[in-house]
Amino acid sequence: MSVSVASKDVLVAGPWFADLIFRGLSRPILPGAEVFADEFTLLPGGAFTLAMALRRLGHDVVWATDFGDDLFSQHVLSIARAEGLNEIGFRHHPIPLRSLTVVLSYPQDRAMATYQDRIQPPSLATLLKEHHPRTLLLPSLQYGHATHTALCLAHGLGIQVFMDCQDVPGTLDTPMLRDTLAQVDIFAPNTDEALRLTGTNTVEDALDALADLVDTVIIKRGRAGATAVQHGQRYDVAGIPLAVVDTTGAGDCFNAGFVHAQLAGHDLPDCLAAGVACGAAAITDLGSSAAPNLVQLQQWLSRVPHQ
Numbered sequence: 001m002s003v004s005v006a007s008k009d010v011l012v013a014g015p016w017f018a019d020l021i022f023r024g025l026s027r028p029i030l031p032g033a034e035v036f037a038d039e040f041t042l043l044p045g046g047a048f049t050l051a052m053a054l055r056r057l058g059h060d061v062v063w064a065t066d067f068g069d070d071l072f073s074q075h076v077l078s079i080a081r082a083e084g085l086n087e088i089g090f091r092h093h094p095i096p097l098r099s100l101t102v103v104l105s106y107p108q109d110r111a112m113a114t115y116q117d118r119i120q121p122p123s124l125a126t127l128l129k130e131h132h133p134r135t136l137l138l139p140s141l142q143y144g145h146a147t148h149t150a151l152c153l154a155h156g157l158g159i160q161v162f163m164d165c166q167d168v169p170g171t172l173d174t175p176m177l178r179d180t181l182a183q184v185d186i187f188a189p190n191t192d193e194a195l196r197l198t199g200t201n202t203v204e205d206a207l208d209a210l211a212d213l214v215d216t217v218i219i220k221r222g223r224a225g226a227t228a229v230q231h232g233q234r235y236d237v238a239g240i241p242l243a244v245v246d247t248t249g250a251g252d253c254f255n256a257g258f259v260h261a262q263l264a265g266h267d268l269p270d271c272l273a274a275g276v277a278c279g280a281a282a283i284t285d286l287g288s289s290a291a292p293n294l295v296q297l298q299q300w301l302s303r304v305p306h307q
Contacts, residue, residue, distance in 0.1 A: 009134035010054055010259065013064040013127055014047030015099050017114065018072040021286050023105040023246055043287035044076040045101060047139045049249045052083045053256035053278065053291040062131045064089035066119055068097030091122065105246045124150035133159060135259055139252065140166035143180035151183035162259055164251065165189030165197065172198055172209065181213045188218040190251055203227060220251055226272050237272040238305040240280040249288030254279035273304045
């Protein structure tokens with residue numbers, strides 16, 4: 001598969017996080033203990049990863065987010081500018097707006113602790129009317145009356161909605177969650193998120209529960225690749241065997257690869273392959289620093305196992 005550049009048409013709406021990543025921990029950290037890491041870095045994460053990864057793949061992304069006057073805001077802003085991100089969606093505030101995540105990175109997974117200064121985000125409906133993208137990319141599970149109304153508007157405007165899940169509280173029994181998911185075109189939790197959200201014990205049962213609500217459901221399965229159901233048809237793409245450096249940002253890079261391929265007109269299996277390729281690239285370095293560009297994506301695609 002060859003993935004070409006799609007139109008400049010993605011709106012990413014969501015906050016950044018400054019990821020303080022500790023890697024090479026000799027043992028799990030318990031209360032009262034101190035463990036030294038072999039590596040440390042400070043990198044932007046959160047919705048930054050989605051916007052940056054799509055930008056590296058050739059897209060002029062509109063990223064709607066907020067920056068304050070604190071050191072972390074300025075650090076992330078400087079890197080966003082270095083990546084060439086369009087600043088039309090940036091809001092600047094003369095107050096601290098710190099969004100921090102301490103990441104304890106282990107070979108197979110990571111643990112995180114997060115702090116965020118809160119601010120009212122811009123109206124999603126207003127953003128959709130202003131930018132009218134082909135795809136709205138939401139980095140986490142969102143639900144409620146305001147979100148439901150905005151996603152109904154997106155459908156009225158012909159805008160595709162792609163939603164990730166993340167570790168957001170809620171189940172299918174949570175008020176408004178089912179109604180909101182019904183307005184999502186593509187929903188992409190990982191395995192743990194899908195099981196928790198649906199209250200099921202297997203990927204197959206989680207897929208069945210979510211496919212009743214969403215046209216296209218993707219479950220990101222880490223080393224096992226990704227599984228999707230679209231209109232009752234199941235698709236599986238295996239993962240690329242790799243030594244893991246850090247899994248932080250891999251799911252977001254998967255999302256960027258999938259959306260990139262889809263906007264280029266590829267079918268679902270090829271979109272899954274592009275997602276797996278971008279996710280695999282991400283785990284070869286700390287954070288999302290190894291998110292691929294177009295040339296690198298083609299190299300990674302050649303390594304995706306054929307079914």
